[in-house]
Amino acid sequence: MSHVDEGTLHAYLDGELPSAERAALEAHLAACATCRASLDEERALLERATTLLGSARPVERPAPPFDQLQRTPKPSPWRVRRAYAWAASIALALGLGYYLRNPRLAPGPAATPATVDQPVVVAADRAASERVSTREEKRAAPVRLRQRAADSLMPASADERARVALQRQTDSARQAPAIGVVASAPSAQADSVAPATTEALRARDSTAYAREPLRLEEVVVTGRAATNAAAAAPAPQNRLAATAWPIISRSAARSLLGTDPVGLPGLTTRRIRRSPGTDGTVVVEQAVDSSTVIQIIQRPAGTNALYDSAAKGYLNRSAERERADRLARFVGRLRVEITGPLSVDSLNRLLEQVAPLP
Amino acid sequence: MPDDIAEVYRNTYPALVRFLYRKVWDAERAEDLAQEAFARALVHRPENARGWLFVVAANMARDEARRAAREKRHLILLKSEPDAVPGTLEEDIDTDAQRTRVRAALEQLTPRDREALLLWDAGMSYDEIAAQTGLARGAIGTTLARARRRLVEAYDAGREGGQHVARG
Secondary structure: OOOHHHHHHHHHOOOOOOOOHHHHHHHHHHHHHHHHHHHHHHHHHHHHHHHHHHHHOOOOOOOOOOHHHHHOOOOOOOHHHHHHHHHHHHHHHHHHHHHOOHHHOOOOOOOHHHHHHHOHHHHHHHHHHOOOOOHHHHHHHHHHHHHHHHHHOOOOOOHHHHHHHHHHHHHHHOOOOOOOOOOEHHHHHHHOOOOOOOOOOOOOOOOOOOOOOOOOEEEEEEOOOOOOOHHHHHOOOHHHHHHHEEEEEEEHHHHHHHOOEEEEOOOEEEEEEEEEOOOOOEEEEEEEOOOEEEEEEEOOOOEEEEHHHHHHHOOOOOOOOOOOHHEEEEEOOOEEEOOOOOOHHHHHHHOOOOOOOO | OOOHHHHHHHHHHHHHHHHHHHHHHHHHHHHHHHHHHHHHHHHHHOOOOHHHHHHHHHHHHHHHHHHHHHHHHHHHHHHOOOOOOOOOOOHHHHHHHHHHHHHHOOOOOHHHHHHHHHHOOOOHHHHHHHHHHHHHHHHHHHHHHHHHHHHHHHHHHHHOOOOOOOOO
């Protein structure tokens, strides 16, 4: 028998050689030192290749329950949703910007309450496609986001409530960034999409609303309802600038937080940043995929206790509670928030998976 | 026979995720695609669910790659961001660099060699690989031998050529 080829040796090592061939091979190996040496080489090669492949495997996470799979034959869950959220957010920013660029045109009592109830996305889409159409439509989107809070504060007409809600939102834009799309747009150019950034940041609203004309440096569309209690605690400044925050090492993050930073264990951590202030806030940036980066904002739970307790009191109103709770949660002793250019649903889903980074 | 698929799901899901991961290089996406493949299997009830799943998964990954190619410009923009210098987690950098090298090495293989290797690594038998790739069963050993050798060689060449030197 001539020497054995490498394919046969690999099949043998893989345990896939039919038994007749295997017996013949083993007989040959017993008599042929050359082939025994080849076998050792191929075994080393095989093991090496297996190790290499093994070093490029995903972090294994348990499979979701099978019955869940049966319930949701989901076609590509968030690609679609994200595209949708994008379009909606930009359209919202556009509509708002258009509305805000001339506050004197703010709607009079002629607006009907019916517009208030228009669904957010419908309004947003229209705002995108018919930017010069009626203001009522453009206004409808933020109004619904804000309506509940406005209800509780202002026993005025629907229209008046709408205006107040918008103003409050404007103020909060100056004080604290908001979740959603932030379009950095001087008022005169507010209807240009160009400056829209993908940074999604979160907002805390303040009940204080100024009477000064609406002059926006940032048009902020929030995905979160107003909290009248939050006024008690000024939100950390400059969340908008989180991409300019200093990059720190992981050990620095650990000492700032007093514990391991948290994130999504399956994702690649791109960088960690810290707040330029003294509030101990740390931002972990992770890549969801090649083109999407999310930020996981975290700080020791005690840091902003005033806000937290005030917010909890407020959150007893259950409808608001659900929404607000799901954009922030506690992991160990950290209060964790999540932002990114994804839909709120996707962000919630990711937030649920946040854990101390290994 | 949903019970059968449930069984296949338990046994095959991690392997399918791994298989997909080496094609899309995104853990979350690989999981999404794997789940979608199983969801489709529930609708189609294929006879050989396991083989069917890998065929469907390979097709989905191919579509995904086409989509990724379309978004390549996006990716380049993102990559041009300055990387955090010392700072970022060293172990992550090591893992990432290693993964990148293996990925680059895998991409040096011919599609057929790579497919055979990934299928074997996902736990498929020679018979299954033959059915999936259209290769003769007798050629699988040779194909795998060549794939493994090329993988190791390409990896070593990449490591020598690269600037990074593997640690410890």
